Amino acid sequence: MSIIPIPAWVAATNAYVIAEGPGSLALVVDAPPEPELIGAVLAERDLSVAALLLTHGHVDHSGGAGYLESQTGAEVYVHPDDDFLTLHPEAQLSAMFGMAPPGSYELPTGFRPLAGGETLEIGDFEVEVRHTPGHTPGHCCFYLESEGTLFSGDQLFAGSIGRFDLPGGDGTALARSMAEQVMTLPDTVRVLPGHGPETTIGRERATNPFRDMWS
Numbered sequence: 001m002s003i004i005p006i007p008a009w010v011a012a013t014n015a016y017v018i019a020e021g022p023g024s025l026a027l028v029v030d031a032p033p034e035p036e037l038i039g040a041v042l043a044e045r046d047l048s049v050a051a052l053l054l055t056h057g058h059v060d061h062s063g064g065a066g067y068l069e070s071q072t073g074a075e076v077y078v079h080p081d082d083d084f085l086t087l088h089p090e091a092q093l094s095a096m097f098g099m100a101p102p103g104s105y106e107l108p109t110g111f112r113p114l115a116g117g118e119t120l121e122i123g124d125f126e127v128e129v130r131h132t133p134g135h136t137p138g139h140c141c142f143y144l145e146s147e148g149t150l151f152s153g154d155q156l157f158a159g160s161i162g163r164f165d166l167p168g169g170d171g172t173a174l175a176r177s178m179a180e181q182v183m184t185l186p187d188t189v190r191v192l193p194g195h196g197p198e199t200t201i202g203r204e205r206a207t208n209p210f211r212d213m214w215s
Helices: 036-044 065-072 080-086 089-097 171-182 201-207
Strands: 002-008 013-019 025-029 048-053 075-078 119-122 125-131 140-144 149-153 190-193
Touching: 002 036, 013 036, 013 190, 025 125, 036 065, 048 065, 048 119, 065 075, 075 080, 125 171
Parallel strands: 025 048, 048 075, 149 190
Antiparallel strands: 002 013, 013 025, 119 125, 125 140, 140 149
């Protein structure tokens, strides 16, 4: 199975395309407001999108969801606790920039709700949804046990964690999510974050400067 990272938009947000190979079904994790970059990867490899999974509702991760839905027909999944973000990209952009930078901010026709603890069976994929509030109330990480890989969104980064000083953020909740939903995974699990390079659970357990929050 191949996992293709696609850094995009002004925040260098990592989207990911997951597929067995050319001509197969794919999953997409996150959709920055530069979705044509994702579309180019899909077209180059002749991939059909089974679903788009959003780790959370911040516009740098969700702003391109409507475009991808309209272009691929994929269902879009997000946790409903982030509706106050996902459904209002313009308000987020105004708060962040005072304007809307170039990009796609089209909303999908609808969202499929995620629930913590469920396993999504989509095509040949099995994805465990781990609800990890803290960065946002509805933040979720996606665990592909078969690949030993966690898509951590803005929960955990290489050498850092997600900020919790934005609307809906909660440092206590983030620490609890880390202890109960993330650091329970094996050290060997590959972590693919929403920004920056990949890491592993073991590396972050041993060296992350914020590890006292969850230990």
